[in-house]
Amino acid sequence: MIRPYGTVIFIVFFAFSGCRQVADFRFIKVMGSDSEVNLVLSMAEKYMQRDSLASIGIIGGGSGMGIASLINQRAQLANSSRELTEKETNLLKEKNIEILRLVFALDAIAFVVHKDHPLDTITLSQVSALYQGNIRDWSEISRQQGPVRLYGRQSNSGTYLYLRDQIVKAEYDNSLLGLNGNAQILEAIRQDVSGIGYVSVGYLEGKSASEKQIKVLMVKNEENGNCYSPLSQEDLKAGLYPVQRPLLQFLALPASDLALDFVQFELSAEGQDMIRKNGYLPLDTLTHQQMLKALTKARQHEG
Amino acid sequence: MRDRVNRLMALIIQACALSSVLVLMGIFLMLLINGAMLFKEVSVFDFLTGMTWNPGAFDGPAYGALSLIWSTILVTIGAMLMAIPLGIAMAAFMSEVAPRFWRNLLKPLIELLAGIPSVVLGFIGIELIGPLLQKYLGLSTGFNALNGSILLCLMALPTIISLSEEAIRAVPFSFKEASYGLGAGKWETLIKVTLPACTSGLIASSMLGLGRALGETMTVLMVTGNALQFPHGFYDSVRTLTSTIAIELGEVASGTTHYFALFAVASLLFCLCLIINIAAEAIAAKFRYRQT
Amino acid sequence: MSQMKLEAKGLDLFFGAKHVLKKVSIRIPDKQVTALIGPSGCGKSTLLRCFNRMHDLNPMAKLKGDVLFEGQDIHLSKAAELRQKVGMVFQKPNPFPQSIFDNVAYGLRLSQKLTKSELEYKVKAALSQAHLIDELPDLKASAMELSGGQQQRLCIARAVAVSPSVLLMDEPCSALDPISTRKVEELVLQLKSDYCVVIVTHNMQQAKRVSDLTAFMYMGELIEFSETRQLFDKASHELTRNYLEGSFG
Structure with missing residues (x-):
């Protein structure tokens, strides 16, 4: 009599745990700039240590490739060391994809x-x-x-x-x-x-x-x-120094929790510290606040 | 039963021997086939004689490997000019002249030198040899072919010394005895009898050292400056075949002309090594013949 | 007695702890062939090598007693100078892996400053002394390509080229065939008119054929030393008689 019970309990347990995993296991793909790939990768690794159910895939291939995969909806976040071209902006409009331009570091x-x-x-x-x-x-x-x-x-x-x-x-x-x-x-x-x-x-x-x-x-x-x-x-x-470029990310909207959380992490004190350690400039207060505001808005967009 | 075991063992050993040959052939074929794809778009002549190598250039790619080839030859020749006399002299000193104490001290030190990772040597090249060259030769920078040659000389020395020492030790004592018997001293015996008697061994050891220098990547990459210009001497920055592969293979997309070009460079390097080995064999054989 | 060419006085030699020569005293005259005979390991080659300080090459060797060359202690002059006057021919032919000419010229080039033609003259003279000149048309050929007998005679030519006054020969025929042996023996007989020749041999017949004086050694000691005929006909020591009769050795 005991044995069947045990089996049933096991099955139920597995079923539930399985459900939980499917519900909580989150994944995003980040593609783009080769010059940003190492920085973003190190931040993603740090983030994933914190959140064991999150999985962030980072792929290089160049800024153009990252933006292209955003357009084709194969990635949720694109790394780019340059602004969008006109052609890319038009393509996004055509496909009706809304994006958020994020500056997360300066170089x-x-x-x-x-x-x-x-x-x-x-x-x-x-x-x-x-x-x-x-x-x-x-x-x-x-x-x-x-x-x-x-x-x-x-x-x-x-x-x-x-x-x-x-x-x-x-x-x-x-x-x-x-x-x-x-x-x-x-x-x-x-x-x-x-x-x-x-x-x-x-x-x-x-x-x-x-x-x-x-x-x-x-x-x-x-x-x-x-x-x-x-x-x-x-x-x-002030953006007056002529040889500087923002390190950009383009986030497809509506964004998943994980994508938003990850960007939030990049903008956090710890994230900005990692940016400094990787040899780039952290954001100035003004840009930083702008970005945080934009991010909050993006969360509401989702809600 | 035993017979069967024997036959099985023979078969296994044969298979092992064969597989190493197959792997080698496979590597060579892969290099060659991929490299050959380049010549659909770039002529062999342009590849071998073009002075400019810049596959990612602002105004269109250039696939001329001549400066890479010349860089490699320059650095290697420089290394050998230093390493061969130094190595043979050290070997002779250790095996013939040095008291036992020095021999026991030097031998492990030289083996230690062989064990230094190439990156560490590269670091020494940047931090120590480069500034020294700048200071004493009045150069504006230490990133040049000479720096690479010095480091490659250090890398080839252990090979040359230990193999030369073996060759010198293998000279029959009777030759030395005869020389001493005629009133020769230690040095005369060494220079006029012992060293000439083991010429083939010395050539073989030098060639193996040369092979080591030719294929070395990391150290050279770190200290030669890797400029794309055609080098005109040891004070110029050079970019060798090996460095080029190491720098560019990471950023190249497979199946592109650039990708095939790197394979062509690798094939070139392979052929260069092959030529040196064959030449070494031929020279060594000639000297062996003269002695017997 | 007139001054001897070579002389050993109470000579002891040790290889490490091994006592290989025991109180050997011998006086070797000029312009004669002196043979050293005895069973293997008796010290005859070792004694021979004392005369041109070949043991200097062995750090284990320790020598006590006196060795004189022309009345002078050999350890007072430089080994290289001594060896130019006391030449040596070894058991195994050991020409250098060089040309025939270079082999003979080796010692000359070391000790003397000669013009090219002088050098050539001396090399040819040495080769003709060794009866090689007619057999070897090409002096540029490698010495390693000669026959064993020719090689050994080349080594003799090489040794006599520097005109030493003593020629030490360490079993020079042991690696040779009978015909080559005969040629070398003939050479030895001719050389004695100019040199003091000391020859170590395990071949008693050879000693009989070529030597004027013979020394018999046993276990590191010099047992008997006299004129060859006397030693072979009526040896005074029993050991010598036994050895010559072939009871041991």
Whole structure:
């Protein structure tokens, strides 16, 4: 008599637990930018440690790919290091997909030279000319004599492509040294008076530039414009520093709880701290508040 | 029963031997077939003689591997110019000249050198050798072919030293005895009798060291600067065949021209290694013949 | 007695703890062939090697007593200089893996500054002394391609090329066929007019054929040393008689 009871209890238990799992097990897919993929992945891992029933799949493939899968409804969240193109906006409209544009971090690129280099400011056109190899001697733009040595990243770096496509707007000179990372560029510049390099601002945080024995150049948009420093939080927050880009995510609406919670986590103090640790800039207060507001609205959209 | 076991064992051993050959052939075929796909779009001539390699270029891809080939050769030659004389001298010192104390001290140290991971050597190259080159050669940067050569020399040294030492030890004592008997000293015997007597062994050890240097990726990638320019000397930055594969394979979509181009580069590297091995065999055989 | 070419006085030699030569005293005259005979392991080769300090190469070897060359203690001059005057031919032919010419020229190049033609002259002279010159048309050929007998005679030529005054021969024929042996023996007989020759042999007939004096050694001791004919005909020591009769050895 006991045995059948036990079996029944087991079945009931399994049935319930099964139901619970189906109800609570949540999954979202995030696709897009290769330059964001590592950052988002590390945040997703942290999030999933907290919420064992959540599963967040992160796939790279480039910003375009991420947005395309949003359009095709194969992903709920797209990472993008650029804004939507007109074509993409139209496609979303056609398919009647509403999206939320989220800025969750900032990336600014600083140009660095040796601490003894006479140059203090640089214009974007000079940056472009230097990196294209049109300026080969420092005497053309500064009091320093001697050839220019260009330090950069290898072609698998997102920054390499961003700078080339957005700032240099031409192929790099083939004497560009392809180093392994931001830290290596800083190390090289520290020892080379003739060098110029670019690094993510995140790598300059913590220690002061003089401690690192490098000089961070102020950047001007054009010859007579104002100069802005990537080290000035005000300039960055105001969006005045010309070589900065927001790290974007596009969220398809209505969004699932998990997607909303994950974005919330990205915007939380812990998430922003991880962004800093990954070498990017956390959001300024204003943008941060805007984003939180937008997120609340998105939750209501769902409700 | 025993006979059957024997036959089974023979079969298993044969299968093992055969499988390693098959794996090798398989790898080579895979490289070759994938690499050959490149030549649908890029001519072999352009691939081998083009000075520019930049598959992801702003204004259209370029698949000229000549600068990569030359970079590889430059770095390897530099490494060998240092490693072969140094390695043979060290081997000779250890086996013929050094007192037992030094031999016992040096041998484990050299084995330790062989055990240093290539990334660590790369780090040493960046932090130590690069700045030293900058300081003493008056260069603006330490990221150049010479730095790579020095590190590859360090990597090839253990191979060259231990194999050369074996070759030197294998020289019959009677040769040395004859030399001493004629009034020769330690050094004269070493240089005029012992080393010439084991030339084939020394060549073989050098070639194995060369093979090690040619295929090494990580260290070279870290210290040579990887610029795409055509290098004109040891003070220029270079980008070797191996570095190119390592840098680009991560970002390439399979089935694209770029993907096939990387396989073509790999096939090139494979062929280069093959040529060196065959040459080594031929040279060693020639010297062996002269001695017997 | 006139001054001897080589002399050992109360010579003891140890290899580690092993006592291999016991109080050996021997006086070897110039321009004669002296044979050292005795059973295997009696120390005859070891004694021979004392005369040109070959034991220096063995860190285990320890020597006590005096060895004199032309009345001088051999340990007072440099080993290399001594070995140029006291040449050696080894048991196994050991030409260098080089050309015939280079083999003979080796010692000359070490010790003397010669012009090319002088060198060539001396090499050819040494080769003709060893009766090799007619057999070897091509001096650039590898010495390793010669027959065993030719190789051994090449080694003799190599040794005499530097014009030593003593030639030590350590069982020079043990690896050779009878015809080559005969040739080497003839060579030895000719060489004695110019050199002091000391030859170790396990072949008593050879000792009889080539030597003027013979020393019999047993267990590291010099048992008997006299003119060859006297030793073979009427040895004074019983051990010697037994050995010569073939009772042991």
